[in-house]
Amino acid sequence: MMRETLAAFSAWLELTPFSRTLQTVEWAIPAVQTVHILAIAAVMGSMLLFNLRLLGLRGTDVPLARVSKRFVPVIWGSVLVLLASGAVMIAAEPARSLLNPVFQLKMALLLTALALTTAAERPLRRRPGYWSDTVVRGRVARLFATLSIGLWVAILCAGRWIAYVAVH
Amino acid sequence: MLHVRGWLDWLYATGWASAIRENEYAFPWIECVHVLAITLVVGSISIVDLRLLGLASRDRPVGRVLRDVLPITWAAFGLAATSGFLLFASNAPAYARNPFLLVKFGLILLAGLNMVVFHWWARHSLQQWEASPLPPLRAKLAGAVSLLCWIGVVAAGRWIGFTMMSRP
Numbered sequence: 001m002m003r004e005t006l007a008a009f010s011a012w013l014e015l016t017p018f019s020r021t022l023q024t025v026e027w028a029i030p031a032v033q034t035v036h037i038l039a040i041a042a043v044m045g046s047m048l049l050f051n052l053r054l055l056g057l058r059g060t061d062v063p064l065a066r067v068s069k070r071f072v073p074v075i076w077g078s079v080l081v082l083l084a085s086g087a088v089m090i091a092a093e094p095a096r097s098l099l100n101p102v103f104q105l106k107m108a109l110l111l112t113a114l115a116l117t118t119a120a121e122r123p124l125r126r127r128p129g130y131w132s133d134t135v136v137r138g139r140v141a142r143l144f145a146t147l148s149i150g151l152w153v154a155i156l157c158a159g160r161w162i163a164y165v166a167v168h
Numbered sequence: 169m170l171h172v173r174g175w176l177d178w179l180y181a182t183g184w185a186s187a188i189r190e191n192e193y194a195f196p197w198i199e200c201v202h203v204l205a206i207t208l209v210v211g212s213i214s215i216v217d218l219r220l221l222g223l224a225s226r227d228r229p230v231g232r233v234l235r236d237v238l239p240i241t242w243a244a245f246g247l248a249a250t251s252g253f254l255l256f257a258s259n260a261p262a263y264a265r266n267p268f269l270l271v272k273f274g275l276i277l278l279a280g281l282n283m284v285v286f287h288w289w290a291r292h293s294l295q296q297w298e299a300s301p302l303p304p305l306r307a308k309l310a311g312a313v314s315l316l317c318w319i320g321v322v323a324a325g326r327w328i329g330f331t332m333m334s335r336p
Contacts, residue, residue: 030323030330037207041208042211045207049237156203
């Protein structure tokens with residue numbers, strides 16, 4: 001049912017003037033992909049420095065709450081750019097992505113990574129020392145950071161694999 | 169130029185280059201590593217560049233940002249160069265003909281030159297201005313050149329992939 005709805009939506013989207021323009025203007029797709037990759041670079045750099053600070057491996061001369069304030073908004077801003085540029089790529093070739101299991105996996109991983117980022121960042125707003133208050137919290141913070149790095153790497157790989165997994 | 173041609177053909181024919189070309193998983197996975205490495209290069213170096221431009225991390229001395237971030241940039245660059253070489257080898261003669269590859273190499277060289285000039289100039293003067301939120305013009309210039317070079321590298325890289333894909 002879900003699949004049929006997505007297939008019907010893809011078929012409609014493919015024929016819209018916007019989609020047609022994207023398919024015919026040769027530089028449109030690589031240009032949008034470049035924006036997409038630059039936004040991924042901003043996410044990867046920001047999430048890595050935030051998570052390495054949570055792990056106590058980088059930036060230990062700056063309080064965690066300040067590192068969080070410096071980098072977490074960049075993650076959110078970049079995700080907005082990623083959603084917009086991603087939507088344009090979907091519009092250009094709807095079936096290739098919407099019906100692709102790797103794309104669906106990527107979206108699920110993205111939601112998980114964003115939930116994890118929120119869970120790590122939120123407590124710092126009210127209490128800057130939250131993650132170092134107790135030994136257990138310190139462990140949870142390091143677990144969150146490790147999972148988060150793994151998730152973002154997996155999201156990036158899934159993104160690259162969308163192009164290689166055929167949709168039947 | 170004959171020996172270059174010969175080297176490209178030799179590279180193309182090596183066992184491991186053939187393996188990357190013929191195995192349906194090898195190329196996409198090496199591409200994942202390459203994209204991951206490049207996003208880490210750009211994502212980390214842009215933190216330095218924005219600090220040099222006085223646009224972010226303004227409350228942190230430049231020297232500390234450099235010490236914190238550059239090891240990540242260099243490790244990621246090593247990974248990007250290695251994975252990039254493997255992708256190149258898999259289809260060496262065709263990649264060598266791609267004009268965007270030349271653009272990309274030129275921009276990486278320019279970014280490297282910019283870095284050498286900046287570090288040479290900053291080796292004595294850094295202590296005088298590193299704590300200031302807004303660095304001197306020469307530092308801002310170095311940050312701007314670096315940022316533009318790396319944006320160009322990402323764009324050229326995306327265009328290499330795009331123009332190679334449409335090859336029969």
